Amino acid sequence: MNLLFLHLPDSNGTAHAWLRREDGLADLGRGEPAQFAQQYPVSPCIVFLPSSLCLFASAAISAKQLRQAEQSLAWLIEEQTGEDAEDLHVLAGTPEGDVTPLLAISRQTLADWLTRLRAEGLHPVAVVPDLFLLPRDDSDWQLLPQGGRFVLRTGPMSGAVLESGLLELMLDGALLERDAKAPLAISIAAGDPEAWARIEQWVAGRDSISCRLSEQLDAATAIAATPDWARHPANLLQGTFAAGGRLAVPATLRRAAIFLAAAFAVQLASEWMHYGYYRYQAGKATQQVVTRYRALYPEERIASANAAAIQDVQKRMRGRRNEDRGDRSVLPALTRVAQSLQGSGLSTQRIDVLGGVLTLDVDARSLGELDSFKQQLDTQGFSTEIVSANNQGGVIRGRLRVEGGV
Secondary structure, eight states: OOEEEEEOOSSSSOEEEEEEETTEEEEEEEEOHHHHHHHSTTOEEEEEEOGGGEEEEEEEOOHHHHHHTGGGGGGGSHHHHOSOGGGEEEEEOOOBTTEEEEEEEEHHHHHHHHHHHHHTTOEEEEEEEGGGGSOOOSSSEEEEEETTEEEEEEETTEEEEEEGGGHHHHHHHHHHTSOTTSOEEEEEESSOHHHHHHHHHHHTTOTTEEEEEESOOSHHHHHHHOSOGGGOTTOSOOGGGOOSOOOOOOHHHHHHHHHHHHHHHHHHHHHHHHHHHHHHHHHHHHHHHHHHHHHHOTTOOOOOOOHHHHHHHHHHHHHHHHHHHTTTTOHHHHHHHHHHHTTSOOEEEEEEEETTEEEEEEEESSHHHHHHHHHHHHHTTOEEEEEEEEEETTEEEEEEEEESOO
16 A cells, blocks of 8 residues: 655645655655645555654653653653643653653644644544654764754754754754763765855864764655654654554453453452551551650650651752753753744854753843843743843843753
């Protein structure tokens, strides 16, 4: 059966389509989604949504913790999205040590796209962010200029998409999430001399980073390299959005499942009975010790835990945990700051990240522009403070301190 691949645009415009047949992959060119649905009415479809609709993040959680918290992943990145955790659809990638990549999208956004596609006659079996149209190769990062934007893929399920003018900011943010001393190779799609010059300038002075041109960073290569997109870890049609019908379970398996459930219930009841018995005995022993102590030392008083002291320790532990998180995932916050910079008329001179706090040096034409940018960041869920604002050469050089959302 033919398989249709459809790359949807960021805004109103034409989509790019490919068709996988028995004789290979055919490029169908650009057109309206409804047009391809009419040409191939019964073909299942792999849809590539704009990555700007998604959030790529990471969480300090091991594989064992991931299995235990699988139903509450959205709470791990609620601060980075500014949305309620219940409104997010979150997928987890393969853990890398104690860090697990996460992919999130608004449930309503995904539902609206699926309704629109099905109304146009398409039959999606997988919905994947278009970041994964950038194929992985032997290098660590892949970079593709794409219609005034840059697509950066930094791992199997990590990356970002930003405007062309924010290329260096995007690279600096991505570099903060990895060991800066470890060697890094960047593959850059050939065909854009200006982009190559900007990358070479950014790489200059960084001995551990190298870059090279590649002819293989195209969508057709990525599509051909993945035989089954429905099983791709970034396929958003999982959980409540999973495609396909219900699984028919044979009667023998159902009986086996019932037997195992009954055996587990009996074992659990037995363990709880043992637990209750030993807890009862421990309570009796504790009471005997207290009674004996009071009989021997009637004037002494047994010290009790101070509730206020316990709360203070817990508060400090939570603060240390937040410090440990540090700059593990600053790229989502930098992406939101960069989106606020678009169209503001401000130019970024420098950005520093320390302990989850962003410090930005920007040039503005007036104090009003600087204050407007601060208010826009506040509406994004950040806590923003204008540290200084000085007139330098006819422009206002401002320094802002941005907290939250990292």
